[in-house]
Amino acid sequence: MPFLEAVRLALQTIRVQKLKSFFTLTGVMIGVMFLIAVVSIVEGMADYVENDFAVSIIGTNTFTVRRYPNFQDVSDEEWRRLQRRPRLYAPAAAVVREALPSATYRTAMVNESFLPAAVPGLRPRSVQAVATEASYFDIKDYEIAQGRAFNAQEVALGAKVLVVGSEVASYYYAGLDPIGRELRVTGIPYTIIGVIEAQGSVFGFSLDRLAVAPITSPLSRALRPRGDVEEVVVQAPTREAILDGQEIVRGALRAFRGLSPGEEDDFSIASSDAALSFLDELKGKLVLFGTALPAIGLIVGALVIMNIMLVAVAERTREIGIRKALGARRRDIIAQFLVEASTLSILGAMIGAGLGIGLAQLIAAVTPLPASVAPWSLVAALVVGAGVGITAGIYPASRAARLDPITALRQE
Amino acid sequence: MSTAAEREAVTSAVGAAPDRDWVIVTRGIKREYDMGGEIIRALRGVDIAVKRNEYVAIMGPSGSGKSTLMNIVGCLDTPNAGEYWLNGQLVSAMQDDALARVRNKEIGFVFQTFNLLPRATALANVELPLVYAGVPAAERKRRATEALEKVQLGQRMHHKPNELSGGQRQRVAIARALVNDPSILLADEPTGNLDSQTSEEIMRVFEHLANTGQTVIMVTHEPDIAAHARRVVVLRDGTMASDETQAQFVARLGIHAPQL
Ligand SMILES: Nc1ncnc2c1ncn2[C@@H]1O[C@H](COP(=O)(O)OP(=O)(O)OP(=O)(O)O)[C@@H](O)[C@H]1O
Ligand SMILES: [Mg+2]
Numbered sequence: 001m002p003f004l005e006a007v008r009l010a011l012q013t014i015r016v017q018k019l020k021s022f023f024t025l026t027g028v029m030i031g032v033m034f035l036i037a038v039v040s041i042v043e044g045m046a047d048y049v050e051n052d053f054a055v056s057i058i059g060t061n062t063f064t065v066r067r068y069p070n071f072q073d074v075s076d077e078e079w080r081r082l083q084r085r086p087r088l089y090a091p092a093a094a095v096v097r098e099a100l101p102s103a104t105y106r107t108a109m110v111n112e113s114f115l116p117a118a119v120p121g122l123r124p125r126s127v128q129a130v131a132t133e134a135s136y137f138d139i140k141d142y143e144i145a146q147g148r149a150f151n152a153q154e155v156a157l158g159a160k161v162l163v164v165g166s167e168v169a170s171y172y173y174a175g176l177d178p179i180g181r182e183l184r185v186t187g188i189p190y191t192i193i194g195v196i197e198a199q200g201s202v203f204g205f206s207l208d209r210l211a212v213a214p215i216t217s218p219l220s221r222a223l224r225p226r227g228d229v230e231e232v233v234v235q236a237p238t239r240e241a242i243l244d245g246q247e248i249v250r251g252a253l254r255a256f257r258g259l260s261p262g263e264e265d266d267f268s269i270a271s272s273d274a275a276l277s278f279l280d281e282l283k284g285k286l287v288l289f290g291t292a293l294p295a296i297g298l299i300v301g302a303l304v305i306m307n308i309m310l311v312a313v314a315e316r317t318r319e320i321g322i323r324k325a326l327g328a329r330r331r332d333i334i335a336q337f338l339v340e341a342s343t344l345s346i347l348g349a350m351i352g353a354g355l356g357i358g359l360a361q362l363i364a365a366v367t368p369l370p371a372s373v374a375p376w377s378l379v380a381a382l383v384v385g386a387g388v389g390i391t392a393g394i395y396p397a398s399r400a401a402r403l404d405p406i407t408a409l410r411q412e
Numbered sequence: 413m414s415t416a417a418e419r420e421a422v423t424s425a426v427g428a429a430p431d432r433d434w435v436i437v438t439r440g441i442k443r444e445y446d447m448g449g450e451i452i453r454a455l456r457g458v459d460i461a462v463k464r465n466e467y468v469a470i471m472g473p474s475g476s477g478k479s480t481l482m483n484i485v486g487c488l489d490t491p492n493a494g495e496y497w498l499n500g501q502l503v504s505a506m507q508d509d510a511l512a513r514v515r516n517k518e519i520g521f522v523f524q525t526f527n528l529l530p531r532a533t534a535l536a537n538v539e540l541p542l543v544y545a546g547v548p549a550a551e552r553k554r555r556a557t558e559a560l561e562k563v564q565l566g567q568r569m570h571h572k573p574n575e576l577s578g579g580q581r582q583r584v585a586i587a588r589a590l591v592n593d594p595s596i597l598l599a600d601e602p603t604g605n606l607d608s609q610t611s612e613e614i615m616r617v618f619e620h621l622a623n624t625g626q627t628v629i630m631v632t633h634e635p636d637i638a639a640h641a642r643r644v645v646v647l648r649d650g651t652m653a654s655d656e657t658q659a660q661f662v663a664r665l666g667i668h669a670p671q672l
Contacts, residue, residue: 321527323544325515326515326540327515327592329512409488409527
C-alpha cells in the first residue's frame with residue numbers, strides 16, 4: 001500500500017473516530033504543555049539565580065578572606081576554637097592586597113551590617129551599611145546612576161561621604177535631588193555623593209537599601225567597634241584564577257602570621273565558587289524535578305493513550321480482519337495505524353507546545369516567577385510527546401496485525 | 413467438469429504439483445482446535461479437487477467442518493497437516509505476507525455476515541482489494557464502479573452498508589470479491605442471512621458468474637440452494653461423505669433442478 005494511501009486512510013479514520021482521536025490528541029497535548037511550562041519556569045529560575053542572584057549577592061569570580069567561615073554550622077567546641085583565631089586588621093588586608101598581582105586581582109576590605117539612618121522629620125529606617133574601599137564598586141559592578149562613587153583619596157582621608165542605593169535615595173529624598181544632601185547613620189551626618197542604579201530584589205529581599213561609605217569613615221567603627229575588618233573581598237580575573245588567588249593569599253597570610261608548616265590556617269578563605277557550585281547543584285535539582293514531574297505526566301498520558309488505542313484496536317479487530325482477508329499485509333495495517341497515531345500525536349504535541357509556551361508566559365506575567373522557554377525543552381517535549389503517542393498507537397496495532405484474518409474476523 | 417477418477421488421481425499424487433487445470437487440490441487436510449486439553453478435530457483429512465470453471469456446493473450438518481474447510485481454501489486459516497495447492501502453488505507452505513498476496517489476487521470471499529466496513533461507502537468497500545493490490549486511485553474507482561454495476565448496484569455506490577438491504581449488502585460483498593478477478597469465488601452460506609426471494613436473486617448472480625466461466629465454491633445448508641451447483645460435496649465429521657453431480661444430487665433428494 002502506498003504511503004499516501006495510508007495517510008488518506010488515517011485522516012479518514014481520525015475524522016470518523018472523533019472521540020478517540022480527541023483523547024489521544026489531548027493526552028499528548030497536556031503532557032507536552034506541562035513539560036514545556038514547568039521546564040520554562042525552572043529554567044527561568046535557574047537563569048535568574050545564576051545571572052542575577054549570584055552576581056548581585058556574591059559577586060563574580062570572588063572569594064573572601066575572613067576570621068572564620070561564614071554561614072556554617074559548627075559545634076560549640078569548634079566555635080570556641082574559632083574564637084581563639086586572631087582578628088583580621090588592616091595590615092593583614094594589606095598583605096592580601098600586596099600578595100596578588102594588582103593588574104588582574106582587585107581587593108576591598110568590607111564591613112557590613114544593618115544600621116539605622118535618619119534625616120530630620122522622617123522616621124528612621126535601617127539601611128544596609130557598608131564600609132569599604134573604592135574598588136568595591138568595581139568588584140560589585142555597580143553602575144552609578146547619579147553623582148559619583150567615592151575615590152581613593154576620600155578613602156585615605158576618611159571622608160564622611162555616602163553612596164546610597166536607589167531605595168534609600170527615594171525614601172529620604174523623594175522627588176528631590178539627593179546629591180549633596182545629608183543622611184545621618186547612627187547619629188553621624190554623612191553627605192550623599194552618589195546613587196547606585198536600582199538593582200531590584202532577590203526573592204523579596206531588596207538590593208537597593210545600601211549606604212556605602214569609606215572604610216576609614218566613622219561608619220566602620222559603628223559596624224565594628226574593635227576596628228577590625230570583617231572580610232577582604234578578592235575578585236579574580238576569571239573563574240579559573242580563583243584557586244590561584246586563594247593559594248597566593250593563603251601563603252602570604254601564613255607567612256605574615258608566622259605559621260609553621262604543621263599548623264592549620266588561622267583564617268578562612270571562602271569561595272563564591274563554593275556558593276556557585278551549590279547553585280549549580282540547586283539548578284540541577286530544579287531541572288531534574290521540573291523534568292521528572294512532566295515526564296511522569298507524559299508516561300501516565302502514554303499509558304492512557306495506549307489503553308485507548310488498545311480498546312480502539314479491539315473494536316477495530318474486525319476491521320483489521322476484513323482488511324487482512326482482502327489482502328492487507330501486516331505492514332499495511334501497521335502503516336495505517338502508525339500514520340494515524342503520528343498525525344494525532346504530532347498535532348497534539350504541537351498544540352501542547354504552543355499552550356505550554358503561553359502558560360509559561362502567563363505564569364511569568366501574573367506571578368513573581370520568571371520564565372524562559374529553553375529550546376531543548378521544546379525539542380524534547382515534541383520528540384517525547386510524539387514518540388509516546390506513536391508508540392502507544394503502534395504497539396496494540398502490531399499485535400492485532402499478527403492475528404490470522406479468521407481469528408480477527410471472529411472477534412465481536 | 414472433473415470426473416471422480418481424475419479427482420482420485422490428482423488428490424492421491426502427494427507432493428506433486430497438479431497441472432494448471434486444477435484450481436484447488438487438497439491432500440489430507442487436517443485442522444484441529446485445542447480447547448484447553450480437549451482436541452476438536454474439525455477436519456480429519458480432506459481430499460478435494462476442483463477444476464477451473466466448476467460450480468461446487470458444499471453441504472453437511474452443522475459442525476461438520478464446512479466453514480473450516482472454506483477458510484483454509486480461502487487462505488484465511490492454515491491447516492495443521494496436509495497439502496493445499498491453489499493454481500499449482502503450494503499455499504500450505506506459505507507465510508503471512510505471501511498468503512496476504514494470494515488472498516488479494518486469487519481469492520474472492522463472500523461471507524454469511526457480509527463483513528463490509530460499516531463506515532465506508534459501497535464504492536470504498538469494493539475498492540479495498542484494489543488498494544492493497546496497489547492499483548492507482550482513478551483505475552480503482554473505474555473498476556469498482558464496473559463491478560458494482562455488474563451486480564446492479566450502480567445507483568447505490570455512495571451508500572453506506574447500513575443504508576442498504578441485506579441482499580444489496582451481499583451484492584456489494586460479491587462485487588468486492590470479484591473486483592480483483594480472482595481465480596476462485598468462495599462463499600460461506602452467502603444466503604444464510606437472507607430471505608428466500610433475496611436468496612434466489614443472489615443465486616441468479618452466482619449462476620451468471622458460473623456461466624461466464626467463474627469458478628465458484630459455496631457452502632450451504634439448504635438443498636434448494638445447493639441444487640443450483642453443478643456438483644455437490646457433502647462433509648460429515650470432518651471428512652468427505654459424498655461427491656455427486658447436480659443430476660445425482662437432485663435425483664437422490666427427489667427435487668427438481670432449479671429453473672432460472
Ligand atoms: N475457532 C474455533 N475454536 C474451536 N473450535 C472450533 C473453532 N472453529 C470451529 N470449531 C469447531 O470445529 C468444528 C467444525 O466447525 P465449522 O465451523 O467448520 O462447522 P460448519 O460445518 O461450518 O458448521 P455450521 O453449519 O454450523 O456453520 C465444530 O465442532 C466447531 O465447534
Ligand atoms: Mg459454517
